[in-house]
Amino acid sequence: MALETKIYQKENNTNIAKLLKDSIKDIYNSRFLSKQLAVRDIKAQYRQSFLGIIWAFITPLTTAFVWIFLNLTGTIRLTDTGIPYPVYAFSGTLLWSIIKEAIDAPMSSTTAAKGLLSKINFPKEALLVSGIYKLLFNSLVKIIILLVFLVVFGVGFHSSLLLFPFAFLGAILFGTTIGLFITPIGMLYNDIKKIISLGLGFLMYATPVVYAIPKEGLMKTLMELNPFTPIISTTRAFIVGQSPEYLAYYGWVLAVCIPLLVVGLLLYRISIPILVERMSA
């Protein structure tokens, strides 16, 4: 058997096809590693916790409850959403939390593996994939709660629910793409993580998460421009069986995300040695 030859030198391989091929090969070859890392983290997380799985959905649930309460008591008046408000609010906060987690996942998985990265050479893409596995696991719990909401509030199951898994993957694709682009800089400067979390906090109110898009005004323009809007509203439409309003914009956003995800993967691959150099002691 011919031995595999590795060459390390200052010039990067700028052959995109070769880089992409290596990246995909690594993702495929490291499938056991990524699964193992995800299982390790999930197990450890729940073994050292009393409330366990509750932590996976408590945040979106409480946010939703606050808004449901504000709405019920008449403290704020919201536009009619076309479906029972609790379902609207919870599906919104839940999808929002999934996207948010998807954005955070690449950076937090990479940061958590800092010690490994500076000591051992392994396929780094496995960190990304394990992050997605963890995300899927956490989301699964949230989705089950959501299904309970659908039954309890009499929305029921529509045939469009069958499209939901695809829309769900679309949301993860969208979040992961954004996450991949901020990871290289975010690994160098802590500020990035803080800016992202602050920015997303504001952005939530410019997205139809807990209230619908108003009929007119500046907010309407803002919300319709916001790329998070089609992701949230289309996915929710599939869940509750409404007709999706921003389907065309949704298609565009996902179509742009796919090539960007590939660029993000290459960026990640190229930047890891530089990050290791700057963070290893």
Add this chain to the structure above:
Amino acid sequence: MKENEVLVKVEHLSKKFCKDLKTSLWYGVKDLYSNVLGNTQPRNLRPKEFWAVKDINFELRRGECLGLIGHNGAGKSTLLKILNGLINPDEGKVTIKGRVGALIELGAGFNPILSGRENIYNNGAILGFTRKEIDTKVEAIIDFAEIREFIDMPVQNYSSGMKVRLGFAVAAQLEPDVLLIDEVLAVGDLGFVLKCYKTIDKILPRTAIIFVSHSMPMVSRICNQIILLDNGTTKFQDKDVSKAIDLYYTRFVQNESNLLFTDETLELNEVKLLDCNKNSDNLYQLNWLDDLKIYFRFKLKKSIKNIPIFAIVILDKEQRPAAYLDLNNDFSNLEIKNNFIEFVVKHNKVQFSKGVYSVDIVVKREKTKNVYLRQNNILSFQIKHDLDIFPPFLLTSDFQKV
């Protein structure tokens, strides 16, 4: 498969680092940008940067072991990181053939909450094993680590030695073509260390090993060529392992004597070797089987009744006590003159092996107690001989036909 194919080839390898964190991070951003565009510019030092590794060259074949030695911060670990592909060089090129294994951090990927058994899978996955491979090896790993009794206990309750054992047991299952070893084997008890070296001996014939260590006995035992690094540059590179080790030790020869304890009764006034030359570094030089004659002069600060006991210890290059000179007694006829004690200690036909030795002294009122003075490294000398051996003694011998 050719037996002596070159597995590792390193040409003009250099790497720079930055001394300042803020600047380093900013350079990181710049490097990210330029590397995405494929940076082919020659790399020059920017402000606050220095060469951590500069112009390293070597070739390593299967079955050979290269020792990387040098003081802390000489660039050994950086070089290892480049060879492992963790960071990219700034100049030069590394070509590595075959599967690379690294014993740099044992037990990578362990999660403290999970049991030893679960962590075998975590660690194995990171080292590149498949689930099937681990399934077949898990029993062997547990046996090798000798921790079967605790294998289902959370790793956070393991002692550090047990963690290292488990980590090494997993790593020992690797069958690499090139093996990189950093100072990991220093932990663990003697039995474990011996086991590690046995494993390394076993895989050495099939592997090219690069070994970073501060333990010269280990280096001299397994390496057949050495690079001595000094501030990132190659100071010495040859197959002459013991010469490299000598050079390594000379860097640490201390010229400063070190007063550990005194009760102000007396002080060491002068100490020197008689009938002996010094080299250019002001180090006494003796040939093997020369007589060792040490002259001492102590000054008394308080009056004492009896002649004290002088315990003279000779330490080898690893600072291990190698020998005591027999103590003085009533027949030594030492005396106090004008508050000075002056004497010569003689040891005939010194049988130390080649190398640098240093002398410590303890002055006591009685054989076992009441220390007046304890002073280390009062004198160093070098023994010269053609034969390079590691043990501190080269005893005379007489071979006879029977």
